Amino acid sequence: MNFANAFTPEKLEEALEVIKTKFLFATWETLYATILATFFAILIGLPLGMLLVAGDAKGVRPLPPLLMKVLNVIINLLRSVPFIILMVMVIPLTRAIVGTSVGTVASIVPLAIAAFPFVARLVEGSLREVNPNIIETAQSMGATPMQILLRVMLPESVPSLISNFTLAITTIMGYTAMSGAVGGGGLGMIAITYGYNRYRYAVLYASVIVLVIIVQVIQSVGTKLAIKCDKRLRN
């Protein structure tokens, strides 16, 4: 069967049927997996990113260089494993946590594991943007390292963090589509299983269009929010 045959009236009708019956739920599954995976990725990645900045030799609370080295290597390692391989590698862990390695909920585990090192790096970048003079000023006021992190660096980098978290959500959404190839649910799974594998290319394209629209919406909301939060731009 070739590409042209994928758009015969019969195929289109089948495709329309899939879109009508499966799309709404699949979209929900995608959002659900994305939001929960992002939540867990931030839950782990935010403190980890803070640790990377604070524990640095020039940070507010330097930690043993060896420990920092190990942390950095682990993060780089996790970041360099292709997501599709990582998903398979963590199947035992996924089973241990969720009870199964198939489905939308199960896909949250590898998604969060793949995304938290990425989020940690993003947080690290945001915090490093904070004006070092402001950190010094906080030290001159007698702030503890923890206070500097939580009450100076974090609030000062909120606009940058929002931008970066937006980037994280959209990236994780891309990963959810990939997880459809190995048992995850959502639009990615619909696109591959009901679309590509059965030559209903219209389903494939429709899935992509929905994903694109969601990403666009998230991105523009995130950008607007970041700008709105940034009190440096108030004049």
Place this chain on the structure above:
Amino acid sequence: MIEIRNLSKSFVTSDGPVDALKNVNLTINNGDIYGIIGMSGAGKSTLVRCINMLERPTEGNILLDGRDLGSLNKKELREVRHRVTMIFQGFNLLMQRTCLKNVILPLRLSGVPKAEAEKRGRELLEIVGLPDKANAYPAQLSGGQQQRVAIARALATDPQVLLCDEATSALDPKTTHQILDLIRDINKKLGITVIVITHQMSVVQEICNRVAILEHGAVVEEGEVAQVFADPKADATRHLVYPEMADSVAISDEHGQRVRIIFNGGPAAKTPLIAQMAMEVGVAASILGASTRSVGERAYGYILLEIPGGPDELAKAVNFLRKTPDVTVSVEVNYGENKGVEA
């Protein structure tokens, strides 16, 4: 009282160790507005950061009311930093927080309840003249206003010492003047000792009572501002007090006899000294360079004269000039082979 004893600080850089401060000894009394002045790279910022231990001295001690700050543990040091606060050239306000939140930050960090801190914060904004800016963000304020907020923040913990690190260097002259007025007020009304780091002699002149001149990490001169202005001894001080003098030094390499009149704060600068000299002793001097300024009600500065003729004319001129009160006369002669300076 702050005593700086045998303070040295060296940094290890990629080009090897750098001695930022060399055996600095200073005593800053309660109620002083103490100026520490020097060119960039003289070590001023390092010195002021040693006073609140943002930089750990390599050697020597900082004593605050007799207590060695180097011996304190972290908690005690944080306590001291409530007593010795700091303002900066770049204001360093939290840009994502309102002015009020900025001002009360030190209080909130030390656990003062929000309502109480905010009440105090509003009082402080009143003191610095910005009662209506509590809910404004720093980006909405001018540089001078931002520095006022920073000053309010520095006053939040009722400090006994305020460190000003080039606090007016980013401001225009008029705003600088206003901020210096505010600092002087704070010193007088609240009895806070102020240490002013600057590269501008005008700042020292305007508010300081004592000054130390720092060059290449060492104190080259120290004393009452009026004294130091009147009779700058170290080269670095002369450069700062009379930046124009550098030019006249170059002229004195040529053949000639020159007299430098230094005004030590008397009314001398207001009398027609040169004209009188021409009329009374008949020496028509030409002016090679001059720079005068007033400190408070008194005049300081110098005039560099070229005296025509030979040693006789020079002697007449010097005798005449030395009769004037409150001036120091120094002679620089260069007759070719015999070159020298005589005080």
